[in-house]
Amino acid sequence: MAAPGIGVFPQTMTSDATHKVTVANRGGRELAVAEGENIADACEAAGIAVPIACRYGGCITCAGRLVSGSVRQPKGTALNKRQSQDGYILMCVAQPKEDCVVEVGVETHTNLYRNPFLGPLK
């Protein structure tokens, strides 16, 4: 007898599973992003220009904000703890674990950097 509920347990999900990623600051465009796909690739495929450089999570060029939802990112990305706590993710390696809302582009970088000689970012 076949095991019941195949496909409903997370561990049996295939790479075909997709989640809705809403790009809030690009007209609220909704993308269907596969579990194993990164958000930057999905944006580019949909014709949404996003900043991109190293494509392995080693630099910070593609950083954007995760407004809601959750993503899978490799450890050791270029983001430091403060940047992660402030909701930044790296679009070139971030893959959705559920439906997400994100903001992309340099206009989201206002709180990404701080001048260390000016003290902690308010």
Add this chain to the structure above:
Amino acid sequence: MSKECCGPGYASPKEAMQADREKLLHTVALYVGTGVEKPDYLATVDVDPDSPTYSSVVARTEMPQVGDELHHSGWNACSSCHDDASKSRQYLLMPGVRTSNINVIDTSDDTNPKLHKVISGDEIKAKTNLSAPHTVHCLGADIIISMLGDADGNAPGGFLHINEDFDIVGRWENDITGMNYNYDFWYQPRHNMMVSSEWAAPNTFMPGFDLEDVGAGKYGQSIHFWDFEGKKIVKSIDMGADGMIPLEVRGLHDPESNEGMFAATLSSNVFRWWKTDDGDFEIEKVIDIPTIDVEGFPVPMPSLITDILISMDDKYLYFANWLHGDLRQYDITDRANPKMTGQVWLGGMLGKAPEVNGVKVQGAPQMIQLSLDGKRLYVTTSLFSSWDNQFYPGMKDQGGQMYMVDCDTEKGGMSINPDFVVDFGKEPNGPSRCHEMRYPGGDVTSDIWM
């Protein structure tokens, strides 16, 4: 530039100083971190005061991909090949620090440079486990490039060796024991020596500058002396707090010389280096720029010496204080006791010169390039996209600038030329940031004599 008898460049520094005045200048121009999602490009600037397009960008050569972060560049050949008539200074290698791609630009028509080849970053990573290319120097027929990280962006990186056809030969060095990080290098072939410096791992410096990383030892503070033929480090000196983040390394141009200078950027000190008569290597601090307590700033502000160079006649040292906002000229005739002879202000965080030649300065003096005759110092204001956005966030919307400083080579002294400014905030595709500069005929940070 080459004569029939000879290869590229000049027979000697003295001959280089007699060369025709530069008429064009190539600089990298970046869209990384600006919000303009277009490739970085090579901008060719008219620096001929008799030309109707003087002080403007006359050619733009786009890289084939977005996101390189063009930074430094280097020629396929320089005066080190002057006695080889088969060589010419034709190709400018333009590495992308973020993509690790090395774009090779053909400048045969120097008013219309064209892409010749891309050495793919993926191929470099796969074959050498290196990434983040930085300084390019030619060594006769070969080219070596300092690489700041391994394929995953971790320290210490190493050196990439490519041949004159721009094919990857492999890793250049035999032994990097003692090297914690990598950055710039200079070589003096007649003394079988090379000197290299340390920035940080790409994974540390790419996301921006964090004082916590300094405290955690993630930035360099050592300088390395190499057996050039043996391709191995023979002495490393840990400079401690005095030598934090040593970046550009320059040698005196006299090929008989075995000394030079470098700056420790964060500590904001200039060091002299030399090889002793018994073959040892020494350094000493010769300039110390004090930090400044600025009201409202909880941490004393270092000057941040981000670029340094030596005039072709080895008489003057120039450097840029990227946070304080000044450019300085020192007479280094007495190598151990440099004397300040000139200073100008451009932008900077102290607010001493927010607007120059009718343009609001974004950033501060950063990359510098001196004419071969030593009379004109060109300066750009961008350091590195993520660091620019951290210290001078206005640059991402307003672009960087290029200025020219007239230098008195007799009595010393500097003044900002009032007729020259290139505002990269006005570029046709949107504001970009400008960084390192090269002249078609060679310059004081390219040419080394064998």
